[in-house]
Amino acid sequence: MDELTKNEKLGDLYAYYGSLLTAGQQSYFEDYYYNDLSLGEIADNHGVSRQAVYDNLRRSSKALENYEAKLHMQKDYNQIEDVIADALFAIDNDHNSTAKKELTKLLNQMRGE
Incomplete structure (x- = not known):
């Protein structure tokens, strides 16, 4: 490293x-x-x-x-963030705007944005 x-x-x-x-x-x-x-x-x-x-x-x-x-706080947080990002990608392809907005909001909160 x-x-x-x-x-x-x-x-x-x-x-x-x-x-x-x-x-x-x-x-x-x-x-x-x-x-x-x-x-x-x-x-x-x-x-x-x-x-x-x-x-x-x-x-x-x-x-x-x-x-x-x-x-494992960092590892667990990163895994949760990855799952949410994957879910957003899947939802983006399904065009389900309500779920996408909620997940985007949650992901942005986790990232401190």
């Missing part, structure tokens, strides 16, 4: 499970992945070593992956 894909995956998992991390883990994670700070910058800001930041980020990433492995 390339670095961008890994970072995107971790960002997605953080959206689901970030609140389960400690405040410190959240701060380091957001600084590194969202605010694009280097390990050295984060270390300076928190008064710790670069190694401590690296270890914290590694533990946080592992925790996020473990939450998904056990809870």
Whole structure:
């Protein structure tokens, strides 16, 4: 998995499970992945070593992956979204406008649109 894909995956998992991390883990994670700070910058800001930041980020990433492995929230959401999209496609071919409107509304809500 390339670095961008890994970072995107971790960002997605953080959206689901970030609140389960400690405040410190959240701060380091957001600084590194969202605010694009280097390990050295984060270390300076928190008064710790670069190694401590690296270890914290590694533990946080592992925790996020473990939450998904056990809870499947992201996987389940994606499956539901796929089923709705497939249903919309089928309805689109049947031209049933009422059902299509309701499913489109639901899918857009799930996507935050």
